[in-house]
Each structure stands twice: as C-alpha cells, then as structure tokens.
Amino acid sequence: MTRCGSCQPNDPCEKHWQATVIALAKLCGWRVYHTLHSIGSEPGFPDLILLRGDEMIACELKRQGRKPSDAQEAWLAAFDRVENVSAFCWQPEHWPLIEAALGKPIIRAEAP
Incomplete structure (x- = not known):
C-alpha cells in the first residue's frame, strides 16, 4: 500500500485505503x-x-476508529434490504472480512 504524510502504520489515509x-x-x-x-x-x-x-456490494470506507454518519448508515441499511446486495462499512482492521466478501483474485492465463 502506498503511503503519504497522512498515512499511519495500519491506518492508511482515506485515498490510499480506498x-x-x-x-x-x-x-x-x-x-x-x-x-x-x-x-x-x-x-x-x-x-x-x-x-x-x-452480486452487488455497497461499501463505506472509514479509517480506524471513524464511524459512518447517520446518512451513511441509512444508505447502507437501505442497500442491505435489497436482495443480492450486501452493504458494509469497512475499516483496515476488517481486511480478512473484505477478502472473504470479495472472493479470490481471478487469475488470467497469459496469451501465448
């Protein structure tokens, strides 16, 4: 992960986290x-x-310790009520859950 002056160990800035x-x-x-x-x-x-x-995922990304606003919570709740749609608020500490939600990387064979 790229780092900048706003990034902290295990807490990247919002731009790099996204x-x-x-x-x-x-x-x-x-x-x-x-x-x-x-x-x-x-x-x-x-x-x-x-x-x-x-499948569809609606996700709000937050830095460590930050919480979604009431409006963000309302949108996530609305998306979560839709069939085949999952809604999450993810922080860097949730990385194993993010990997599980997104699945395995798709490996494409190189053209000969």
Whole structure:
C-alpha cells in the first residue's frame, strides 16, 4: 500500500485505503464505481458500488476508529434490504472480512 504524510502504520489515509480496496475488488473480478465529486448529491451515499454477476456490494470506507454518519448508515441499511446486495462499512482492521466478501483474485492465463 502506498503511503503519504497522512498515512499511519495500519491506518492508511482515506485515498490510499480506498485505492487498496478498489485494487483488490478489480483483481477479484468486480466492476467498481466511485463518485469522484459528490457535491450536490444526496448525502451519505456509499463510497463504492461493486458489481460482479448478480452480486452487488455497497461499501463505506472509514479509517480506524471513524464511524459512518447517520446518512451513511441509512444508505447502507437501505442497500442491505435489497436482495443480492450486501452493504458494509469497512475499516483496515476488517481486511480478512473484505477478502472473504470479495472472493479470490481471478487469475488470467497469459496469451501465448
């Protein structure tokens, strides 16, 4: 994981934490959506929407010790009520759970 001045041991900054989750999701075959600038959008919408086949994950990413806002909790609860959709608030300490939720990386054979 890349580090910057805001990163702490075992607590990356939000930018690098998000980039790490996105990289794993893509390796595991998920299509990833992230709203770059949410100005004017409904507050609390999750950081990432992940799609793979008939599965969808809505996830809010937080640094260690940070909690989602009431609006973020409301969005996650709404997504969690939808069939085949899972909603999570992930922190770096949840890495084993994230790996389990995203599944194994897809290994593609090299072309001859």
